[in-house]
Amino acid sequence: MSGRTTALTPPADARPPVRHPEAPAPGEVIGAHYDNCFGCGGGVPHGLHLEVRAGEGVRVTAEFRVREAHQGAPGLAHGGVLATALDETLGSLNWLTRVIAVTGRLETDYVLPVPVDTVLHLDAEVSAVHGRKIYCTATGRIGGPEGPVAVRADAVFIEVKLEHFVNNGRPAEIKAVLSDPDQLKVVRAFEVNP
Numbered sequence: 323m324s325g326r327t328t329a330l331t332p333p334a335d336a337r338p339p340v341r342h343p344e345a346p347a348p349g350e351v352i353g354a355h356y357d358n359c360f361g362c363g364g365g366v367p368h369g370l371h372l373e374v375r376a377g378e379g380v381r382v383t384a385e386f387r388v389r390e391a392h393q394g395a396p397g398l399a400h401g402g403v404l405a406t407a408l409d410e411t412l413g414s415l416n417w418l419t420r421v422i423a424v425t426g427r428l429e430t431d432y433v434l435p436v437p438v439d440t441v442l443h444l445d446a447e448v449s450a451v452h453g454r455k456i457y458c459t460a461t462g463r464i465g466g467p468e469g470p471v472a473v474r475a476d477a478v479f480i481e482v483k484l485e486h487f488v489n490n491g492r493p494a495e496i497k498a499v500l501s502d503p504d505q506l507k508v509v510r511a512f513e514v515n516p
C-alpha cells in the first residue's frame with residue numbers, strides 16, 4: 323500500500339483556511355493569472371474568459387457564458403468544459419490564500435444540462451487545509467447567482483513551489499513569462515507569502 327490518500331473529506335485535524343491580509347478586497351475582480359490560460363486568459367479565442375471576483379473569507383465568485391465553441395451535445399455545454407470552469411474558479415482561491423496550489427483531485431457532479439448562451443454563476447470556497455492539501459468546493463448555478471445548481475465539485479488542491487511551473491512548463495512559455503514584467507508581478511505576489 324502506498325499510504326497516500328486522495329480522499330476529498332478533510333481529516334479530523336485539518337484547520338480552517340486563512341485569508342491572506344493582502345488578498346483582494348471582496349468584490350474586486352481578480353484578473354487573469356496568465357493571458358494564455360484556457361480558463362481565464364484573454365488571449366485564447368475559444369477559452370472560457372472567466373471573470374472571477376474575490377468574496378468574503380476564502381471565497382470567490384465567477385461568471386462564465388457558455389459559447390458555441392464549448393458544446394458537447396448539440397446546444398449544450400461539454401461536461402469537460404464545465405469541469406474546467408469549476409477547476410479555474412477553484413484555482414482562483416489561490417489569490418485569497420496567496421498559496422500556489424494545483425488541482426490534485428477534482429470530483430464533479432453534473433446536475434442539470436447547461437445550454438449554450440447560459441451564464442454559469444460560479445462560487446468556490448476553501449473548506450479546510452491540512453499540510454499542503456487544500457480542500458475546496460464549488461458550485462455553478464444557472465438563471466442567476468441564486469438559481470438552481472447545475473454543476474458542483476469537490477476538490478483537493480496541493481500546494482506547490484514556483485519551481486513546479488518553472489521546471490515542468492515548456493521552456494518557450496516559461497522564458498516568455500519570466501521576461502514579461504506584468505507576468506513577473508503576478509509571480510511576485512506569491513513570493514511575499516509568509
Ligand SMILES: CCCCCCCC(=O)SCCNC(=O)CCNC(=O)[C@H](O)C(C)(C)COP(=O)(O)OP(=O)(O)OC[C@H]1O[C@@H](n2cnc3c(N)ncnc32)[C@H](O)[C@@H]1OP(=O)(O)O
Pocket residue numbers: 326327328329355409410413414416422423424425426427453454455478480482
Ligand atoms: C497558478 C494556478 C493555476 C490554476 C489553474 C486551475 C487549476 C489547474 O488546472 S492546475 C493543473 C492541473 N493539475 C496538475 O497539473 C497537477 C499535476 N500533479 C502534480 O504535479 C503532482 O501530482 C502534485 C504536485 C499535485 C503532487 O505531487 P507531490 O508534490 O509529489 O505530492 P506528494 O508529496 O505525493 O503529496 C503531498 C500530499 O498531497 C496529497 N496528494 C497528492 N496528490 C493528490 C491527489 N491527486 N489527490 C489528493 N491528494 C493528493 C498526498 O496524499 C500528500 O498528502 P499528505 O501530506 O497527507 O501525505
